[in-house]
Amino acid sequence: MSGRLSVIGLGPGEARWLTPEASAELDAAEAVYGYGPYLDRVPERDGQSRHASDNREEIARAGAALAHAAGGAKVAMVSGGDPGVFAMAAAVIEAIEAGPAEWRGLDLRVVPGITAMLMVAARAGAPLGHDFCAVSLSDNLKPWEAVERRLRLAAQAGFAMAFYNPVSKARPWQLDRAFDLLRAELPGTVPVIFGRAAGRADERIATVPLAAARGDMADMATCILVGTAATRIVARPGRPDLVYTPRRMDAARPERP
């Protein structure tokens, strides 16, 4: 089978974070599939067809792109950030597993990208400088109780955390509940970083102590980072604070307050 599907991470936004591999795959593609706002980031090219779809339609989008590639075309599927982090790579492989046998013969390439938490971390300093976890707060695909359980265990483990999909219109109270739960496990001084649209023109990075973190400080375009009890803030005259989690864990210092 000669067709090919490349699942491409576009990174945080601007072209300076798009890898040369991702650029080359986009140049080579005869068709590009993706959620509309991500597709809008890809420059139009003669002879390349474009297929935008809605946010919730991952499996249908994956199936359409696979069927197109199975016809022999070079097809690209674009994701923001990295395609393997709460994005299209898993949906495409799920569709391959459930789909016609010929889809397993396709040349599938996953092209990594800069994921949101690394962009926000870079802007803030090094808040993920030690062990950390990444959790989607969406309960579209898992029960909310599982989210709560994971956050509690992650806090007890002393992980720094990155929250993807922190809020949506259908999930108005979950993020406040998550902060409440963390406040029961961690000191109120733990820094919480709200990174909105990191790497885009309207970027906004704000750090507040966990004690003051509120759900209405985030929207759908926000990636939230939560430090650990050891995370430190370095004040700088005339420049933004630096937030970092030390590499060294002091054996004499308990992980929990």
Next chain:
Amino acid sequence: MSGRLSVIGLGPGEARWLTPEASAELDAAEAVYGYGPYLDRVPERDGQSRHASDNREEIARAGAALAHAAGGAKVAMVSGGDPGVFAMAAAVIEAIEAGPAEWRGLDLRVVPGITAMLMVAARAGAPLGHDFCAVSLSDNLKPWEAVERRLRLAAQAGFAMAFYNPVSKARPWQLDRAFDLLRAELPGTVPVIFGRAAGRADERIATVPLAAARGDMADMATCILVGTAATRIVARPGRPDLVYTPRRMDAARPERP
């Protein structure tokens, strides 16, 4: 203060994963600091000085680069992967916090990169397709007991996992102990991916069930990914298996065996 220090992620290896931002910062630098093997990846340029140091000397390296930048130069510090993930960004900020006040006036830029776990995940399919954590197995900077505790809690939380620094000459038994510990928490069928030198010419990706995972399957250049009880393997005729962790958690399926 006019000096500048850019802490740059070189990504997994080849130039096709080096972002345009990282390339531009390297081009602009008057001096480049880093661990020797990372420095060797940066093409030499007239008028640019190079300062290689050993692996264990992070804080001394950070101090030297900061002092150089404080003299007014444009200085680059290079890391493999992403500088914020078990790499130089935290060490540099630690040195700023402990160093002379003038270092806080420097223009510090953290330039994100493709971190090892995302490269290995892309090669294997989408094993980090759901909630996951990243843990350094090195006990240079934290007690081994803390590593064990974190792995146990991460397994109980149902996180996929990425292990950085899985082995070294000074740590011969720790990785086997980690696998033993995970075998007590997770089904023996959970896929474990050994990604060696991912993104380099000598790349080698191998997947084994947790029941068969052994410490001698890894070396210092390996990033290990551990799936969850829900992680699936899709066999393909004539192509490598795809390993993915489904986006959907079945509420009826317990997280633990």
